[in-house]
Amino acid sequence: MKKHNFFAGPSIMPDFTIQNTAEAIKDFGGMGLSIMEISHRSKEFVAVMDEARQGFKDLLNIPAGYEVVFLGGGASLQFAMVPFNIMKKKAAYLNTGSWASKAIKEAKFFGEVDVVGSSQDQNFNYIPEYTIPEDADYFHITTNNTIYGTEIREDIKSPVPLVADMSSDIFSRPMDVSRYGIIYGGAQKNLAPSGVTFVIIKEELLGKVDRHIPTMLDYRTHIKKESMFNTPPVVPVFAAVQTLRWLKQNGGVEAMEKINIEKANLLYEEIERNKLFKPTVTKAKDRSLMNVCFVMNETYSELEKPFLEFATSRGMMGIKGHRDVGGFRASLYNAMPRESVEALMDCMKEFEQNH
Numbered sequence: 001m002k003k004h005n006f007f008a009g010p011s012i013m014p015d016f017t018i019q020n021t022a023e024a025i026k027d028f029g030g031m032g033l034s035i036m037e038i039s040h041r042s043k044e045f046v047a048v049m050d051e052a053r054q055g056f057k058d059l060l061n062i063p064a065g066y067e068v069v070f071l072g073g074g075a076s077l078q079f080a081m082v083p084f085n086i087m088k089k090k091a092a093y094l095n096t097g098s099w100a101s102k103a104i105k106e107a108k109f110f111g112e113v114d115v116v117g118s119s120q121d122q123n124f125n126y127i128p129e130y131t132i133p134e135d136a137d138y139f140h141i142t143t144n145n146t147i148y149g150t151e152i153r154e155d156i157k158s159p160v161p162l163v164a165d166m167s168s169d170i171f172s173r174p175m176d177v178s179r180y181g182i183i184y185g186g187a188q189k190n191l192a193p194s195g196v197t198f199v200i201i202k203e204e205l206l207g208k209v210d211r212h213i214p215t216m217l218d219y220r221t222h223i224k225k226e227s228m229f230n231t232p233p234v235v236p237v238f239a240a241v242q243t244l245r246w247l248k249q250n251g252g253v254e255a256m257e258k259i260n261i262e263k264a265n266l267l268y269e270e271i272e273r274n275k276l277f278k279p280t281v282t283k284a285k286d287r288s289l290m291n292v293c294f295v296m297n298e299t300y301s302e303l304e305k306p307f308l309e310f311a312t313s314r315g316m317m318g319i320k321g322h323r324d325v326g327g328f329r330a331s332l333y334n335a336m337p338r339e340s341v342e343a344l345m346d347c348m349k350e351f352e353q354n355h
């Protein structure tokens with residue numbers, strides 16, 4: 001039976017990425033060696049790293065003055081690295097969920113944190129209003145809240161450098177990188193297997209803090225050494241390059257946005273139409289294109305487990321909602337074909353008819 005992969009992360013990847021990575025694990029570029037057993041300083045791997053950096057710049061139209069680095073440690077390490085490198089005194093944060101809360105917790109180790117808006121009162125099911133203080137060193141947002149299914153889909157104008165955790169919506173739409181100071185994310189949602197973290201940095205922000213920064217935690221180290229200061233996660237970087245190629249071959253982020261809007265609209269419409277279900281994010285403009293969260297309508301709450309079992313029996317994988325939200329979450333990242341969304345909708349319709 002065909003499996004439809006709705007996992008939130010690690011999550012679906014293009015076949016192109018999986019096939020080419022599997023091949024390179026056996027024989028990398030005809031070298032007769034696995035990519036896992038050659039030096040990261042070989043010219044063959046240096047070319048992969050160069051292509052990763054250039055692929056980001058091309059696909060996201062990254063302007064001059066920005067650099068791209070690939071690190072370990074996940075988005076979670078960036079929660080600390082960002083304030084370590086650029087927080088002088090005070091930073092503003094928008095609290096849109098547990099990832100944002102974790103970022104806030106780390107920033108507090110480095111200075112004053114002004115939480116300018118929070119949607120915690122309603123279990124983070126909306127994007128709160130906020131005003132950005134002009135005296136903050138930067139303003140931090142989480143563009144896509146993977147757990148709750150909310151998303152900030154515009155490149156907001158900020159009077160202070162804008163820092164964004166884009167772990168789960170990078171490459172889902174065209175964006176204006178010039179509006180941001182730092183963009184970071186773990187690769188494992190929309191790009192590559194886990195193990196590599198991307199950071200896009202406006203270089204002029206660096207070198208302005210008084211504190212000593214340990215070498216490995218200083219962005220300047222990795223910019224200067226082109227992400228080769230220490231051994232990078234070679235296989236995830238290789239896989240990321242395959243996804244970047246796949247994105248280019250498939251019309252880039254403009255094409256992705258178009259398909260992503262189509263896929264998400266189809267599913268949200270079915271959730272609204274179907275008497276058994278309702279979306280958890282009530283305001284349509286706050287709804288994520290990447291993670292569609294929904295629950296059973298109150299009168300049918302006892303059908304939650306049976307629906308999960310039914311959908312699983314039809315090949316729907318990973319649709320159980322995060323424990324903080326309950327219900328269901330269908331993640332519709334770039335690599336997910338429209339047919340999988342339709343297959344899930346068919347399940348929902350059939351289950352409705354049976355009840």
Ligand SMILES: *Cc1c(COP(=O)(O)O)cnc(C)c1O
Nearest residue numbers: 074075076099146165167168186
């Ligand atoms: C998954 C996720 C993280 C955590 O990423 P790690 O790479 O596991 O540290 C952080 N932020 C967002 C928005 C995420 O979706």
